[in-house]
Amino acid sequence: TASPLRVDGDVVVTSARMVGDAFELRCFNPTDQTAEITISFGDNISFSRIQSVNLESSPLDRPSRITDSKASLRLEPRKIATYRFQ
Secondary structure: OOOEEEEOOOOOEEEEEEOOOOOEEEOOOOOOOOOEEEEEEOOOOOOOEEEEEEEOOOOOOOOOEEEOOEEEEEEEEEEEEEEOOO
């Protein structure tokens, strides 16, 4: 069975939730190295944009386009990041 969400990389997923029509994913990098992350969604789930948001879901930057509901990101050592997919 295919998973609806896949996160590859040395990060810990600490939160995954729907906020309105968006999906938010929070990750923590517990290592001393920058983590290379790939976030992808199953075949029935389609997102075309990703945006960094803060802990209160307020945007930190402009949305970026993604293709095939897949995003490749970097997370600095010992940092927490929240990503909104729409």
